[in-house]
Amino acid sequence: MNIENEEQFDKVKSVFKVQDDQDLKSSRFFDLEKLIKDALDYQQDSEKALTLITKWALSFWSSDIHYDILENDVQLRFRIDGNLANVFTLSKAQYKLILERLKYKSDLKLNITDVPQDWKYRINDTERKIDVRISTLPVKNWENVVCRILDSTNSIPLLSDLWFMWTSKRQIEKSIKKKNWMILVTWPTWSWKTTTLYSVLNELNISQKKIITLEDPIEYELPWVVQSEVNEKKWYTYTTWLKALLRQDPDIIMIWEIRDIETAQIAAQSSLTWHLVLSTLHTKSASETLERLINMWLPPYILSSSIDIIIAQRLVRKICPDCIEKVEADASQNEIIKWMMKDIWIEAVSKAKKSWFTLYRWAWCEKCLYSWYKWRIWIYEVLYFSDTIREMIREGTSPAEILKEARNQDLILMREDWVLKAMRWKTTIEELFKVID
Ligand SMILES: [Zn+2]
Structure with missing residues (x-):
């Protein structure tokens, strides 16, 4: 089997048998x-x-x-x-x-x-x-x-425990040290677990700075942060609440969600006036986020000078550690993985490319409620706004072209991050084909 383009890849990827979810039982x-x-x-x-x-x-x-x-x-x-x-x-x-x-x-x-x-x-x-x-x-x-x-007393994971690729992690660390930019975290569907944002806030635990949040609801309690929870039952709206929050003289603001153009404008404006702004948006990938921002809300000059980094993420199921079993990929599975990882040049992959990938067999036990999976893990795509990318946005370059440039600057696509995690016993290729089409 020889894969030469995306269409061929789409046809053959079914060798990974995506099974229906088992009924969870215990x-x-x-x-x-x-x-x-x-x-x-x-x-x-x-x-x-x-x-x-x-x-x-x-x-x-x-x-x-x-x-x-x-x-x-x-x-x-x-x-x-x-x-x-x-x-x-x-x-x-x-x-x-x-x-x-x-x-x-x-x-x-x-x-x-x-x-x-x-x-x-x-x-x-x-x-x-x-x-x-x-x-x-x-x-x-x-x-x-x-x-x-x-469970508000859950401990917040450290940024280093969130399984970012080291290049992405380094970029995020650089971003949160800055004073006046916007960090956007995105995922496709409404999900209640925004661990990544809380982990970033955790890193920002600085006593000389005022950190204030607008949340819906508060998921973790952060003792050094002024946290407020949206309550739309009262007379005020999300936006009036947000404006009130800005009058509290903050340095760092976390806005739960960019809901509409008005919230987007306030968030961008705040980052331009020397605030570090953290917020979320519902999109599938970093490039889709760019597209949404360009097409719907913000003039290119504001977009290019307000956002510093977009962290697109997706929550996927982890393999149950109690019933995991290793197997060698067969010839066609190996070809498919090689195709998906063809643009990635890191040691672990290059070595595996020469030989065979190791995968995990479908199994189950009482501990994972007979489902093969237990708990979840984030998969990422991190787009960092370099000077070249800012310039391209200002010039009105298409999101596809911008993505190409980001690829030259080692942006790892979500599906590549996924395969890397599947190679490290964390998730499976089958889960990838089930979730990303
Ligand atoms: Zn199990």
């Missing part, structure tokens, strides 16, 4: 079901049941708890690494107790069932406090509830 789901039903039916203790559900959801590293109303009962589900696991079903009588307790704890109106409500409750543990954001939705026959778990 014998521990039965244990939890028994505990919850005991607490509700015999002990009449809905507080205990709720605490148990929340803590067990955390023990399965879940991000959300769903209570979905079915015809005759209510399905409890946990979102784990992006997929939903059916944990067990509650009878409507059991759910009623949980729903009342949830609303009571979160200060929601018990008697209102026909409009959506949202707020949060806190579970205090001996070692940590866990905030849970609850949102209700009136549905056919009743009220659905989704709870998002925010």
Whole structure:
């Protein structure tokens, strides 16, 4: 097999068999079901049941708890690494107790069932406090509830532990030492984990500087940072809140999300007036971000002089460390990987190019809930605005041409970063073909 262009590559890449996701299952789901039903039916203790559900959801590293109303009962589900696991079903009588307790704890109106409500409750543990954001939705026959778990005492990873390629890491470190630029972190879909931004803020822990944030919601607590949370229930909008924040004399600002042209203008303006601005945007890649910025919002001269670095990222599943098994890639798999990595000249790849790549066999165990994957890892594409790139933006050069120039300055594409991580036991090529088309 000889691959010569992208079309051929697209045709042959199916030798990596992308399997459908397995249903997440665990014998521990039965244990939890028994505990919850005991607490509700015999002990009449809905507080205990709720605490148990929340803590067990955390023990399965879940991000959300769903209570979905079915015809005759209510399905409890946990979102784990992006997929939903059916944990067990509650009878409507059991759910009623949980729903009342949830609303009571979160200060929601018990008697209102026909409009959506949202707020949060806190579970205090001996070692940590866990905030849970609850949102209700009136549905056919009743009220659905989704709870998002925010474990604000989670420790924030160091920038060096986020698996950036060393060239990208060096550029990010340079960027955050500057005084008046904008650092944009982007990913395609709304995702609640913005660990990268928090890790950057962590690096910026400087007592002589005032750091202020506008968040929705606050995911980690940072003692040296003034953190504010958007509350659109009140009279103000996101933008008025942002303007109020700027009057607080900050040096470094983190804006949760660039939502519209107005937020974009305020963010760019702030970076031009000697603030370091961190923010996020929803796009698939660094070049798409450029395109979006050029086509939609900002005049080229402002864009070129406000942004310093774009970190495009994607959260992908990690291989379960408990059931991982190495295998040699077969001849066609080897050709496909060689094609994907043809532009990369780093030692590890060059060596592997001459021989065979090592891959990982599909397997599963109780610890990964029979899914092969456990936890997630970020994959990146980091675009640094060099003087040449700034000049090209000012001249109105197309994003494709700019990307070409960035490639000459060692920009690594997301799919290349992915393959590098797959070669280091972190994720799989199959996952890549499933997520990036
Ligand atoms: Zn496993």
